[in-house]
Amino acid sequence: MTKVTAQLSVSLDGFYAGPRHEGDGGDWLASEEAVKFFRVTRWATNAMAWRERQGFAGGEQDVSSDVIRESFEAAGAYVMGRRMADGGEVPWGEEPPFRAPVFVVTNRPRATLERKGGTSFTYVTDGVESAVARAKAAAGGKDVAVAGGGTLVRQVMAAGLLDELELHIAPVVLGTGLRLLDADLGLGRKEGIELVPTRVLHAPDVTHVRYTVKGRAPLVLDDRGRGDAG
Template sequence: MGIVTASLSISVDGYVGSADEGQWWPVHERLHQWVFDLRSWRARQGMDGGVDSVSSQIVEDEFANAGAYVMGRDMFDFGEEPWGDDPPFRAPVFVVTHRERETLRRQGGTTFTFVTDGVAAAIERARASAGDRDVRLSGGASVVRQAIAAGLLDELNLHQTPVLLGAGVRLWDDIGPQWREMEPTRAVAGDGVTHLTYRFTRDA
């Protein structure tokens, strides 16, 4: 059976986005600029060319291992138009939302199912769809925080970009007061990014 894993680009001071709508896109580009020229990422968007590197291999592996995705409604609303008819997921996507909507079916095997009864229910449905592959939480921060707080996340991949943002949406807020032990399993330097992976340890 696969694991429940999350991947986010994050600043050194722990921010994964901007809380200021006017700065949303500049902050997004700064946090994610490391990925845009990678061959594996470009191929997934239907584009040619790109750089082959350790970062490209990591992104390729993340796509290959994912059997289903979970995301928040804000991320879906932002991405629906630019993703178009052929989104890059090519797997079932479960959108955590308070607003009902019919399931959307897109090219390449991507479906968007809207789940109104919380993150745990979305992850459960994603697990059933993923089979022996991973369930990947693709954002935003609120969905990942809720999964951490509920003890539902097995692995956290942080793509740390070398910038201090000073303000914005912090990943580490509202995850609860209890300790959660983590085991570092990877630290790899890429071009303009450091890839960090942690496994959550479970009590015996």
């Protein structure tokens, strides 16, 4: 059965990058957004499976590499935000690492971009629900991976479309930046999104925690022992 999954690297205080860089002509790689992003994702760039997928040599064969290899093998299609797609277009080159159809959520139309290795970028202008539906149809029974960024992951979660969330928690406090689980999830004042942890894997530089997303539920206070004893 096709699941909709998402995974992001975050700091202990919940940030996946530094404060947003607005692209005012400055170098994104030198921005605070990029510096803090690479600080929480360096576990991945050190992993052999990530490096192999990018066409690089070397890397560590460890539990983190296994997690990355597993995620690539599970995905039959991807959903991605336009900002991530635009930012990766040049670095990914003619053979991006996805090797599957990618559906880009955007409000700016563009013709489908075909790349080598089985990757294509289809630009979807009628909303995140449509992008997820199209990705499911293209996934061939495998999972749909929401590749990011954080704003898109929140949109998919808020819409009740996310089945599984995996957080790669780096042992660092960033203090400020782009927070994954932000206030725009659209939750009511007495409502939460409940998750069940299903796997925890430890590595020296990151902890991988996988959750099944149960969905929205009212927040109910217990009676703190004030109820009938029975």
